[in-house]
Amino acid sequence: MKSGKTLRMVYISLIGLFLLSVIALVVIYFARQSRSDLMVYGKVPAFEFTEQNGQPFGTSEMKGEINIVNFFFTSCQGPCPVMNARVAELYQKYATSNQVRFVSISVDPDRDSLSVLQDYAKSHGVNDNRWVFLRAPMEEVYKISEKGFMLAGELPSIHSTKLILVDRNLNIRGYYDSFDDESLNLLTTNVRELLN
């Protein structure tokens, strides 16, 4: 009689354990799904600008890599220094990977000549082509900012301080606030998901 009771307890425990395992698997699976479910906000239209060393750079270079894009201008005193300092941190963080590329587009091509951009790159510790600084005629910058990346603002003084995540197929997968640590943490999480 008593050992029958023990046996019943063992069965109940095993069934309970099995149920908990199933619940755990389902919850973990859906939690993971829900996070890797990165929205596609749109596609970056084809463009070709010039990077700081005078080489052409555009969508054909971005394709096949994970890109983090932002807009700035070198003489900006407001939010840009902070924003690009954060980008520089990320640039250091991903130093071991050549799959993550940083693309900073100048919104002030009149003052930001290639040599100015080169100096700016140097001052941010850029020593390879994982971080490029792009220059293009103002109307093209305007077009790509507003139509391509769907950012609003009176260029150049009011440009967005968002970092934009673009996947290997040139799809825009997220916008991140460069002033918010949590948002930047989410960015690194999402980059990891895109890498996998």
Add this chain to the structure above:
Amino acid sequence: MNKKIIRFKKFTLSATLATYLLIFIGGLVRVSGAGLGCPDWPKCFGRWIPPFNAGQIPPEFNAAAFNFTLAWIEYINRLAGMLTGILILITAILAIKNFRNRKKIMLPSVLAAVVVAFQGWYGSIVVQSELQPVTISIHLLLALFIVSLLMYTLINVHFLDRSPAGKQIKPAGNVLRILWFASLIQITLGTEIRSAVEQAWQKFPLISASEILSYTGPVTLVHAMLGILVAAGTVMISIRILRITNGERFVRQGIALLNLLILMQLLIGFAMQIFGIQPFLQIFHLWSAALFIGIILVLYTSLNYQWERP
């Protein structure tokens, strides 16, 4: 009186099981990364019932931070916590009503109710701190404290009509105390490893799950070594207890379970060394640690009521 005892025992047992289930759910929140599923507390995005879609989010919240799955996982943890809290509260009220003169029953159950109320409030601190590792560890340790109080109550009710043995089986008691303390250290080290993994991932975001453990420093090695020692201690003390006590069924079952759990812990631990910190392994590693430490307490308390074999 007998009916009252049975009723009380049922409530205490349910509260204990509910708390263990809650520890499991809390672990799921942790491993699924749903801890900030609701940015506010006790409401979720300003609502008593979490939103089903981003359109239901009040303007003062950032709708982009909303994730339906994570919000509901976190909210179910809170709901389950509330239900468990109510169960523990009823247990405490029954204890005050029926066992006022039994200090070993009344005090732990009332204390459990006080701590569980604190724990509920502390949940808000965990969310406010944006999941600071220390606050999460305290949240877990408090849960273990609550479940320990409930189990202590349960054992004392179980042996209510039995007077304590003349002398406790001393050497066994000492080893169990050491094992209990070592397990507590193990659980704390485990939470340390978890936050070390998170920090490592912040620093080296490209490392795979199976490699990340090697970036956590010596804490992982210490945890593994101490784990093996705890396992060896468990086997030794089991043999000893079975040899010296009258071997009541209750004690034998506890020992069987204890050895099963420590075996499971070793296997899961080794699996995580090989496959990395996988959420599914992690949740059961934590949960069986919680069960292990509870059963040590049960054994320790019940040894008070065992007779040495003549």
